[in-house]
Amino acid sequence: MRIGIDIGGTHTDGVLVDGERLIAAAKAPTLYDNLLESIGRVLSSILLNQDPKKVTTLNLSTTLNTNAIVTGNIDPVGVLVVGGPGIAVETYRVGSHYHLIPGSLDHLGTETAPLDSEELQTVVAGCFEKGVKTFAVVSKFSPRNPVYENLIRAHLQEQADFISSGHLISGQLNFGRRIHTCYYNSAVWRNFYTFSTALMESLQGFDIEAEVNILKADGGTMPMARALETPVQSIFSGPAASAMGILAITRTDTDSLILDIGGTTTDIAIFAGGQPLLEREGISIEGRPTLVRAIHVESIGIGGDSLLQVEQAAVLVGPQRLGPCMARGGALPTLMDAFNVLNLAAFGDVERSAGGVEALAVRSGMTGRQLAAKAVDTAINAISAKIEDLIALVNSRPVYTIHEILEDRPIAPAQLIIIGGPAAVFQELLRTRLGMEVVVPPLYEVANAIGAALTRSTAYLDLTADTAKGKVSVPRLAIYRSIPRSYDLDTAIGEARSLLIGDLEQAGVSISPEEVQITQADSFNIVEDFYTAGRNIRVVAQVQPAVIAHIDTGNTGVRVNSRT
Secondary structure, X not given: OEEEEEEOOXXXXXXXXXXXXXXXXXXXXXXXXXXXXXXXXXXHHHOOOOOXXXXXXXXXXXXXXXXXXHHOOOOOEEEEEEOOOOOOHHHHOOOOEEEEOOOEEOXXXXXXXXXXXXXXXXXXXXXXXXXXXXXXXXXXXOOOOOHHHHHHHHHHOOOOOEEEEHHHHOOOOOHHHHHHXXXXXXXXXXXXXXXXXXXXXXXXXXXXXXXXXXXXXXXXXXXXXXXXXXXXXXXXXXXHXXXXXXXXXXXXXOOEEEEEEOOOOEXXXXXXXXXXXXXXXXXXXXXXXXXOOEEOEEEEOOOOOOEEEEEOOEEEEOOOOOOOOHHHOOOOOEHHHHHHHOOOOOOOOHHHHHHHHXXXXXXXXXXXXXXXXXXXHHHHHHHHHHHHHHHHHHOOOOXXXXXXXXXXXXXXXXXXXXXXXXXXXXXXXXXXXXXXXXEOOOOHHHHHHHHHHHEOEXXXXXXXXXXXXXXXXXXXXXXXXXXXXXXXXXXXXXXXHHHHHHHHHHOOOOOOXXXXXXXXXXXXXXXXXXXXXXXXXXXXXXXOOOEOOOOOHHHOOOOEEEOX
């Protein structure tokens, strides 16, 4: 059996799955100051009358790192950068402890200027004096040669709590993206470490001995041990859980729009030919581009609990959420209360919704129904406009799914699939506004948790070889060794596939060679003095995100247990 838990902005959802059968499902409020309590509530519910020792896997999707960045609850990070000529290192400045250490490598990884050890000592001493204990170490071209990053890491090792090294974060050469990725990886590490330690201890109280994985932004999972090394990969794992949930509860092979409507926000994604679109280079965090691969999602601050306000006769919906709707005991009217007033929903205490909306309306010179109608129109129009903008955006540039690049084909969604607690309320309204088929699938309330439960572990690696120098490198695995001149592209592909399988096996994940996809395999001649001196080879291997089963939605009979 497998457990999936999705910690959302408003609710924490949990499911227990056995093969293609949903055994149990539960929801509980997300308590930001005590996420373990939220997790504990759903675990208690879904494990009722079940043998926890039969649970083999627990997959968790969490907003922890995203919230840490949004609220500024992150560690100060010493960012130590080795640039070199031809690059404006200040362009990538991030954080309050950003330092350039003189030294440089060329594009082949050959040293062209030595590392300034005296400046390194001065900078590091200054960071420690200011209480900085986590670091991001990045040198240009380190995937070709990590010598400077390793030297700096060795200098920090005894006193630092955590160090992110650029060549271990990614084998890609984008210097600025690696700097930002390493910074955020170290900035969220302490919060994630504290949470993961407490989580593992709390699971012992439930007698759960399962493999524990964290959902990544690209729709795959990684073992907890890996997540502690690269916690930045779990940023935006919630939207990834919703995309994988759609794959697990529907069988669509058409272009589709996906809406995950929560209490606080609505996440919008697009499927091309039944597969979610991917941010191939990496997402931006606080406007800074990174190397965190992720499913492309746009968010808008409108959900069922979005606060209603009136400004100059205009009714505003969100982005604030100051608690639940009045129908569920909240103090101020929200969008869900407006749905109740218009008889579009019958959620909770409908009379309380009517009273709260009417009180706000009287102060604004409207009736309760007038205000509610304006609120619903505002929400539907804002979501529809965001959808139209997203379609235009993806059709203005190359589009990638988690499987391949789609070339010369516009994305034309034929249907809209809605999940999340308020999904059914929005169905007819969006069908009328968008003029397309709108589907609310079975189990829409807990689709994210189902996606988390059924998502498999993924990984990727870059292998580069230079036969002129007789060197091969696999930065993410810290492999740098000699090769013969006879080393060719086929050999590189075989080695990349074998290394990726072995790497996952060390993490306790077994896959077959057929599950490893070679997404890039290039080889070109290195010419010196009009002669071919060798070959430059690059191979990228990955295990694609996928769900391991599809839920039998026609025969569940499972009631979602809501725990307040």
